[in-house]
Amino acid sequence: MDNYERDPTDSKPHTAWRLRLALAGCALAVVVVVLGAFTRLADAGLGCPDWPGCYGHLTWPDEHHEIQNANAAFPHAPVQTDKTWPEMVHRYFAGALLLLVGGLTVLSWRRRGHRTFKQTHFLLGLIILQAAFGMWTVTLKLWPQVVTAHLLGGLATLSMLWLIVERLRNKGRFIPAHEFRALQKIRPLAFIAVATVVLQIVLGGWTSSNYAALACPDFPTCHGEWWPQADFAQGFNVAQQIGPNYLGGALESDARTAIHLTHRIGALIVTLLVLSLALLAWRAGSRRWAIGLAGALALQVCLGIANVVMFLPLPIAVAHNAGAALLLLGLLTFCYRIQTAQPQASSTNSERENSELHGTVLAGEL
Structure with missing residues (x-):
């Protein structure tokens, strides 16, 4: 049977909250990765020709008059409702992940000496870069280099969140x-x-x-x-x-x-x-x-x-x-x-x- 030791310098309540937040981040990152794959494979990557909105909307145009106005504003990219919602749902979940990691980063400042401090900040920078890749995916019209980098960045984000979870558990495995x-x-x-x-x-x-x-x-x-x-x-x-x-x-x-x-x-x-x-x-x-x-x-x-x-x-x-x-x-x-x-x-x-x-x-x- 394995025995475990925990770092006595850890503040248990604080570490427990960070661990819960990191686990929630992992679950959310999985959703974002799967939604990104669905969006790409459903050919919905250009379902919204602008960024961060969709045809100038915070969600997507679904009413008849909204679709007419959107088509007039973007004649080169007429509205396809089956393409717009996957893209925007993916963006909103990605935005929620950014906010969650931002909260995790703020909490890390209470324990600057913890071994996850630098890793959390690097993760925040990676997600901000991911947001930029998401924008370039649209503005560069699915340029393969950017699409591939965006996919890799999503999996890197998930991997880093999971490693933060492993470190916050702080178990010495014998x-x-x-x-x-x-x-x-x-x-x-x-x-x-x-x-x-x-x-x-x-x-x-x-x-x-x-x-x-x-x-x-x-x-x-x-x-x-x-x-x-x-x-x-x-x-x-x-x-x-x-x-x-x-x-x-x-x-x-x-x-x-x-x-x-x-x-x-x-x-x-x-x-x-x-x-x-x-x-x-x-x-x-x-x-x-x-x-x-x-x-x-x-x-x-x-x-x-x-x-x-x-x-x-x-x-x-x-x-x-x-x-x-x-x-x-x-x-x-x-x-x-x-x-x-x-x-x-x-x-x-x-x-x-x-x-x-x-x-x-x-x-x-x-």
Whole structure:
């Protein structure tokens, strides 16, 4: 059984409030990430052509006269009510997350020496940058570079909030010495797995923002071939022109095929790495972690395959984005637990120490 120690310098009521707020922030960040995926996959990223309002409204135009006025003001972007509400709901939840993190930052000033103080301020800066990316997503008309960065920033926000939760819990985890030594040996692989999953998420964002998810309509082959014709130079041209409307994508078929193929190759690499990590974790004695990581990976792979063979149904596509967040958080938590774990003293040593301590006390009494 694991034993835990808490930092005696922590103010319990204050830390408890910050922990509750950080947990609420994690839940809200999950909602924002899922809503962002839904907005993007429902082609509603330009549902509101202005920012931060929507056709000049705080919500969105839904009355007949409001829609007429909006169409007159934005003739190049007529109102589509099924596109406006996802965008604005996403913005309002993102705004609520900004306010929550702002409150978390204010509370952190009461404990400037706490190890989450700098992290909380960095998180606030990241969310402000995310708001800017949200604006640029609209003003730059879904420029793939910005859309991908916006997706990555959302997952970074969620990850940082979760790590703040882990730090605020402030639990020193003691594990048997042999398990500790085994986990320390696989720690480099765990960090490599995190970095690889992050790169795969970037590839997934690039695939989505360039509308390449169905560039290969079959699985496991692509257009009936293992290596079809593909234009990697054009597919990964990060200097795409600013100005055109990128809704629906602007790349040729071969370029999109190159992006999709690369994402599949990345998925294969991630699968091999995470399965290797899960196997080593199992051998080290962390069987729950092994099952959890392997399960999250299997779910994500199945969702990715389903996206192709079922022609990108919206619920599964959104779940695939959520699955990426789940896998990333699982790996990050595993790395953090390894990093902060401490070896548990053996029972023989503990008994010897207790015996020596008892003898010292008796000598003192005599």
